Amino acid sequence: MKPDCHLSALASIMPNETTALYNSEQVYAMEQAWFAQGHDSFGLMQQAAWQMAQYIQKAHEQKCATASINGTPARRHRYQQRASIWVGKGNNGGDGWLLAHYLQRMGWQVQVVTVGFSKDDLETDSSKIQDTDINSATSISDAESAKQIALAKGCRYKRFEEMCAEWDASPDIDADASTWQASGYAVDADVYIDAIFGIGLDRAPAGIYQSAIYRFNQLAKCYKPFVIAVDIPSGLVAATGEVFAGAAIQADMTLCLVARKFGLHTKDGMDYSGQVVDIALIPYALEDNALKPVAKLVTSAYALTPRQQNSYKGSYGHVLIIGGNRVDGSQGMGGAAILSASSAMATGAGKITVACHEAFHAALLTSLPDAMTINLHDADGVMQLLKGASVIAIGMGLGRDDKAKKLFVCYLKAAITEKKPIVIDADGLYHLADLHKEHHPLIAALQQHSAHHSVCLTPHSGEAAKLLGMEVSQVESDRLAAIRQCATDYGGDWVLKGAGSLVLEQREQQAQIYVCAAGNAGMATAGMGDVLSGLIAGLLAQKDLIRESRGLQQAVLLHGMAGDMLINQTDKTALLIGQRGLQAQDMPAAIRHVMQELTVSDDSW
Incomplete structure (x- = not known):
């Protein structure tokens, strides 16, 4: 059982509440300081x-x-x-x-x-x-x-x-x-x-x-x-x-x-x-x-302001998702890009464009007729779209071969040049690890970029191990140390996914780590990471994640809350599924429900 993250009354909680978390040495130090006072x-x-x-x-x-x-x-x-x-x-x-x-x-x-x-x-x-x-x-x-x-x-x-x-x-x-x-x-x-x-x-x-x-x-x-x-x-x-x-x-x-x-x-x-x-x-x-504290436990979400009547789709940002490749005639992973786009749309982002392999365009438009598509391998077309996008999310189903790596380098470099917020996940993290091993100048460029623009990286333990050049068991034995090292080596804000996901946000050269109290074991299924990446991108596009206040931890919390809503019988929603059988494609509807619950009429922050 974990701290309550129920949707009821969430909209009235401002700012979000956190609980300080400490390690053993710090607790002993507190006790000694107390004893020193007599x-x-x-x-x-x-x-x-x-x-x-x-x-x-x-x-x-x-x-x-x-x-x-x-x-x-x-x-x-x-x-x-x-x-x-x-x-x-x-x-x-x-x-x-x-x-x-x-x-x-x-x-x-x-x-x-x-x-x-x-x-x-x-x-x-x-x-x-x-x-x-x-x-x-x-x-x-x-x-x-x-x-x-x-x-x-x-x-x-x-x-x-x-x-x-x-x-x-x-x-x-x-x-x-x-x-x-x-x-x-x-x-x-x-x-x-x-x-x-x-x-x-x-x-x-x-x-x-x-x-x-x-x-x-x-x-x-x-x-x-x-x-x-x-x-x-x-x-x-x-x-x-x-x-x-x-x-x-x-x-x-x-x-x-x-x-x-x-x-x-x-x-x-x-x-x-x-x-x-x-x-x-x-x-x-x-x-x-x-x-x-070594970390802060996040149990409640910030309220979201309602939309202005005098607005249009451009008011809520344009998300460009780059992924969903088909490598050497294989079936590929078009579903990763579709899931990411679907969750970005569920947050309320104004426009979604998916740069994926043309073999997946029909499937994507069947699933998401609201989205736009472009051929992943049309570099000139993607680069032109990238200039007008509000945020770039790259890596979901991109593939890990040399051709995919060249695409990753090309589009990541362009995103940095155009000073865009960036979300990197899945195969993008795999390529990033290789670039770090090669001492590629793009790593230093990404670090510099992250000092002024949002860069969000979202590995699970296996991907973190690849990024750090260590075994998965080493990451799991000290997740705090692992996420800190990721931030040191690559820059940016990080999510280390897992039970009690860790979030590291860098502010003025200081790192703050959060533990997400929401989420459940039903979310341990294929595609959940793609959903999270799209959710982060959608919130960034709408400027609902602000580095100085509502940071990356809020996106991770919303993701967990949506998953909890799908298994929580106390909420009595028609969306109830349960942990067994929970699928990533169930999440967008729950995300929309969470977003609605968090939106209040009072625009004070």
Whole structure:
């Protein structure tokens, strides 16, 4: 689940809202700055646990009330709510121990499941707690203080290792969770809480920890509790959103402490984090110690102004799409150019011309009778059209042979000479990578051009790897670094497509990175990138993307919102399709709907 990007009320949101995202090192720096002001680290842990307990209590009450209103049968008939809290040995586990104490004090039946603890680790040591109450800490570690307080207050616990023994084996990866048994209510609970690992994890969980994560997920799948992760799902890397070998807790909700973590909103984080809820603890900006976030999460769109009655098609720009080639007698990729043109038209661009192979002209005009066509290989004709175009989008289905490369160089050079906004995608990115490898002067020209004119490049991870001369796995392991390097090497504004697409916008020699909160797995299908390229070009043509305010991230957000509208049953539109079977050709109708929802009568910005 991701932040809400519903269409209702979007038109009233001005300017768009963003949430700052940070990496692990920045969060640690925030905490240290807070402690340097005289605040206590254990006090922060207590505050975090107390606020989480309060939130869980209210959320559970609301869930029960909603179920009662809807006539949903209660899962169980009992007087006390039950929580199973799985803790590791670090500070994240300390949060879990204190959370257990507070929930127990609120009347919950609580059982802690310890992971990686020996029997000696769980002995109550009166010497450690004699001066420790809920409002003070001793010289021992915060996690140890939290554990000793919870034990002293009578919180029940069970060692995971002992549970495995009761299940009559070390964890069997093929076991059926419904056959597992455990004493007490370690598995039979309303809420499962994950406090095994925190944001310091930078490698794959191994041994007993990997086993615990697997068992946790399998038990949750069987017993269907509500799963809450403390700060971050165990196994998810906060800095990158990566999960190693599928070993991470599958959460329904993540209670995020101190500051929002980048990894929760991109890559695997999209599948493992569930709904992300901020638990406010300390100010994000500590006066002079304020840290610039690594990215900003974009969840809402700018409103669009209505059109003036006294206008004509020329008022809304002319998009020239260059692509849709047929190489050496093959069938080619005319559909890429058609999809791109269709989405540009859906944004409301005044005129669309597609420079494609003449073999596709009939198909294009059948699909889009509003569009104009010209032969891709008619260089003189295309160059003449290019001079009058508002924006050039190049690369979609262009082909990758030498002839296509010559066309790309010719038309890109002309677009730069004519000082046009440019969108480059697909095969255009392939040729751009070759030019960079050859140290072609067109790369430097593109960098200079991008300093004064919009240049938008939209690779997926495979194309980014080609552009950077590395493996796809290297791009995926650090998408932030990859998009920054793309901007350094080529100039321009960038979209690194994928789950939680990244957008980099360059302003006055400074780069700002955004994460798009919209979009879904149904959009992982052929042609979606072509649709995005046309959408960007259409908005640029109408001057709806302004570098100083409404930037490229808005186009990516609109693209994701259109895709979400097609699968979101709450919108109750006739366009509803669902993730399976969603096709790129479904998108233009949804884009038109989104554009209409965002258009308001008030022309103030």
